[in-house]
Each structure stands twice: as structure tokens, then as C-alpha cells.
Amino acid sequence: MTTAPTRRRHDREILALAVPAFGALVAEPLFLMADSAIVGHLGTAQLAGLGIASAGLTTATATFVFLAYATTAAVSRRIGAGDRRAAIQQGIDGIWLALLLSVGVVALMLLLAPWAAASLGASPTALPYAVTYLRISALGTPAMLLVLAATGVLRGLQDTRTPLLVAIGGFTANLLLNLGLVYGAGLGVAGSAWGTVLAQTAMAAVYVLVVVRGARREGAGLRPDLAGIRACAKAGGPLMIRTMSLRGVLLIATAVAARLGDTAVAAHQIAMALWGFLAFALDAIAIAGQAIIGRYLGAGDVPGTRAATRRMVEWGIGAGLLLGLLVVLARPLYVPLFTPDPLVQQQLSDVLLLAALTQPVGGVVFVLDGVLMGAGDGPYLAWAMLATLAVFAPVAWAVPALGGGLTALWWAMNLFMLVRAAFLAVRARNGQWLVTGAVRA
Numbered sequence: 001m002t003t004a005p006t007r008r009r010h011d012r013e014i015l016a017l018a019v020p021a022f023g024a025l026v027a028e029p030l031f032l033m034a035d036s037a038i039v040g041h042l043g044t045a046q047l048a049g050l051g052i053a054s055a056g057l058t059t060a061t062a063t064f065v066f067l068a069y070a071t072t073a074a075v076s077r078r079i080g081a082g083d084r085r086a087a088i089q090q091g092i093d094g095i096w097l098a099l100l101l102s103v104g105v106v107a108l109m110l111l112l113a114p115w116a117a118a119s120l121g122a123s124p125t126a127l128p129y130a131v132t133y134l135r136i137s138a139l140g141t142p143a144m145l146l147v148l149a150a151t152g153v154l155r156g157l158q159d160t161r162t163p164l165l166v167a168i169g170g171f172t173a174n175l176l177l178n179l180g181l182v183y184g185a186g187l188g189v190a191g192s193a194w195g196t197v198l199a200q201t202a203m204a205a206v207y208v209l210v211v212v213r214g215a216r217r218e219g220a221g222l223r224p225d226l227a228g229i230r231a232c233a234k235a236g237g238p239l240m241i242r243t244m245s246l247r248g249v250l251l252i253a254t255a256v257a258a259r260l261g262d263t264a265v266a267a268h269q270i271a272m273a274l275w276g277f278l279a280f281a282l283d284a285i286a287i288a289g290q291a292i293i294g295r296y297l298g299a300g301d302v303p304g305t306r307a308a309t310r311r312m313v314e315w316g317i318g319a320g321l322l323l324g325l326l327v328v329l330a331r332p333l334y335v336p337l338f339t340p341d342p343l344v345q346q347q348l349s350d351v352l353l354l355a356a357l358t359q360p361v362g363g364v365v366f367v368l369d370g371v372l373m374g375a376g377d378g379p380y381l382a383w384a385m386l387a388t389l390a391v392f393a394p395v396a397w398a399v400p401a402l403g404g405g406l407t408a409l410w411w412a413m414n415l416f417m418l419v420r421a422a423f424l425a426v427r428a429r430n431g432q433w434l435v436t437g438a439v440r441a
Helices: 004-025 027-040 044-062 066-080 084-119 127-138 141-156 161-184 189-218 226-258 262-298 302-329 331-338 342-357 359-374 378-401 406-430
Strands: none
Touching: 004 141, 004 161, 004 262, 004 302, 027 044, 027 161, 027 189, 027 262, 027 331, 044 084, 044 127, 044 189, 044 226, 044 262, 066 084, 066 141, 066 226, 066 262, 066 359, 084 127, 084 141, 084 189, 084 226, 127 189, 141 161, 141 189, 141 262, 161 189, 226 262, 226 378, 226 406, 262 302, 262 342, 262 359, 262 406, 302 331, 302 342, 302 359, 331 342, 342 359, 342 406, 359 378, 359 406, 378 406
8 A cells, every 4th residue: 555655755756757748748739739720720721731741740750759768768777777877878879760760751751742641531622731741841850850869868867847948949939930931921831841840950959969968977978889779779669569550540540530521631630639739748647657667667666666657547547537627618718729610610629529538548548658668568568559450440440431420530539548548457457567677678
């Protein structure tokens, strides 16, 4: 039984990491929400194009989110074991891996942009806007991957305050640049893409500067180490599979929405931007979990690991309940901000009710996902997400075939969250993820 002093200690640890992590995590969905609000007033076709492009772009970058997650787990384990220099060195290897990967990602995105937009179901009116946004945004991919890797280093070092400050600056720059380029310069959808690229590049520059300064203080090397880079890639492989499966779910949802018409995909784009915002808000506790669990296991403290996990799950459920209520009650205030189209507004209001239902479940999902990542339990997370994708895909594709609309698609999204929660809960209870030491064997 966890004592009151222990709970208070865990609460302080969770809050110290989760509150600033929240600001940093929501930077990307805030970018997309700002883009949606700005582009939405250009027209429904432009917003639909942005929705298609955002799904493809987010998939391209989110596939490599393991650069943050695996680095956080590895660095925090070293911190728990008392080896700060080795922790930072491992983070430097992750940054070099991000640079190497970004070269191929940019080339593929530039080449495959038309095919990707068409495959996601873009209509003839939305297609040119989607391709334009994708190709320009591809140029910001190296910066985005660098941000992921450097953020993982800082989280592993138990520092979520610096990412918060960088995120605030990045969001502010993104908003001002987009307004100026879209409306002031008259660049339309292209202006929105360029504004985001410039903001991401500035964020990456700040992150790299912070990590390099830390490396010099601890005497860690800055040159690429092939063995270290290979180790980072190996640790991140299962998490890449996990993330690709997750992105598969979201891509299928966007593709199905696109086949329901421009109005449906426009509403779906806004709903997904809001859903992403809520997901990252809950994921703030999961980020605290990655850093805390890695540190406890690195120090060999299994009872502390279990107690921290229980407390974070309680926090996740409470946060999910609060967010679900806010989504429902505040709809009249925020829905009109995204689009003046009454048909889009109506569909958006309907699906947001469904999204609100599973927020408490989402709290459990994101916390346990973060706990298992912090423990380095990537292989299980990969297989669990593949199985979840296998359940969701046929249900989602059946929606248009059976004459269902966007509401039916979001019922399928709720099924996805419930299945995912079941897999994570089973693993958390069996304890096979509790492996101690500075390096997970």
C-alpha cells in the first residue's frame, strides 16, 4: 500500500516534469490547430487539402518519434545509475541518427507528395493544396527530427522546462509567420507551410545549442560514433513499428473521412487536430513516466517503479475526465473559430462528443504507454499496436461500405482506444517489463 508521504513525493515528481512537458508536447498540435484556423478561412477545399497534407506529414515525422522516446528511456536509466556523462553521450548519438534519417525522409516526401495526397483520398479540388503543403513542409523535416532527438535528451536528464520555453517561442513564431505569410503576403496554403518550416528550424537551432553546451560541460564527445548510432537505431526499431502502426490507424481514419466528402474530411481534420491536442496533454504525464520510470529502474528501485506507475495512472484518469468535460462544455466557444461553414461545424460538434467519451480511457493508455517506454519495453508495444491496427482497420474501412458517416468512423476510433487500453493493462499487471540496470539487457 502506497503511503501518503510517498504519494506526495510522486506527485511532486510528476508535476515537476509533466506541467512543463505539457507545453512542449502540445507545440506540434498547436501548430496544426493554428494552421487549421488560419487556412480554414481561405475555404473548405484549402482546409481539406491541409487535412490530407497534415496526415501525411505527421506520419512522416511521427514515424521517427522513437528518437525522443528511446533516447528519454536510455538517458534516464544512465541518470538513475549515476553516470551523467554517458547519459549525454547517448543523447548525442541520437541527434546524429536524426540527421542521417532526415536526408532520406526529405527526398521521399518531395518525390511522393502527389502520390501520398491522392492515396489519402484527396478530391480534385483539395489535391493541389495538399501537394503544395506537403512539399514545402518536407523541408522542415530535418529540424523536426532534431527537435525530437534533443527533446529526448533533455527529458532523460529530467529537464522538461527547457522544451517548454522553446515550444512557447516556436508556437508564437509559427502563429505570427503564418498570419503574415498567408494573409499579409497573400501566399495562401503555401504561406502556412513556410511559416511552420521557419518556426521548426528556429526551434531545432535552440535545442542543438542547449545540448552541445551540456555535452561540453560534462566532457562528452560531439563527433558521430557509429556504434552508438547503431545502438540508438536498434533500440528505436520496435518503437518505430509501434508508431507506424499507430499512424496506420490515423491514416486509415483520414482516408475513410476523405471518401465521405470534403465536408467530412474538413470536420475530421479539425477534430483530429483537437484530438491530438488532448492526446498530447494526457501524454504530458506519460513523458513524466518515461523519465521517472527509467530513472527508478536504472537505480534498481522496483517498489518505487510500481508506486510511481500506480500514481501516474490515477493522474491520467483524473486528467481524462476533466478534458472530456471541457471538450463537451466548451464546444460553442471554439468550434466557430475553425470554420464558418455550418455543415462542417455540425459534423465537428457531433464527433467531438464521441472523442470526449474516451478521454479517461486515453489517460490510462498514454500513461501506461509512457511507463513501458521508460522501461524500454519496445517489443511488446510494437506487437500490441500491430494487433490493435488489425482490429481497427476492417471496422473503419467498413464505414463507407455500409453507408456510415463521420460519426460511425469516430465510433471506430473509440474502439481503437479501448483495444489499446486492454493490451497495455495486461502488460502492466504481469510485471515482465520491470528490468533494472543502467542498460536494459
